[in-house]
Amino acid sequence: MAGNVLEFTEANFSSQVLESSQPVLVDFWAPWCGPCKALGPTIEEIANDYAGKARVGKMNTDEGVRIATQYDIQNIPTVILFKGGQPVDRTMGMVSKAKLAGMIDKTL
Numbered sequence: 001m002a003g004n005v006l007e008f009t010e011a012n013f014s015s016q017v018l019e020s021s022q023p024v025l026v027d028f029w030a031p032w033c034g035p036c037k038a039l040g041p042t043i044e045e046i047a048n049d050y051a052g053k054a055r056v057g058k059m060n061t062d063e064g065v066r067i068a069t070q071y072d073i074q075n076i077p078t079v080i081l082f083k084g085g086q087p088v089d090r091t092m093g094m095v096s097k098a099k100l101a102g103m104i105d106k107t108l
């Protein structure tokens with residue numbers, strides 16, 4: 001992953017997302033998904049803007065089927081914001097940087 005964007009996997013999801021003391025924005029995506037690729041630069045900008053305040057990363061749904069199923073990911077891209085180990089906000093499809101920033105700002 002680029003810059004401040006973390007890579008979440010089934011192996012590290014619990015420690016990196018659920019046990020984080022900071023809010024965590026998770027982009028559920030797949031390499032073959034056009035809208036997911038288009039959202040990538042926005043996710044990178046958010047990761048850079050919120051470095052030190054929130055964690056931002058991507059979860060490949062092809063490799064993390066168990067996690068994607070657990071959080072009822074039916075369409076991608078889906079972005080879920082976690083705080084205290086719980087999902088507190090969710091959005092699907094192409095979204096603006098302002099929308100993602102607003103999601104995080106509500107939890108800070």
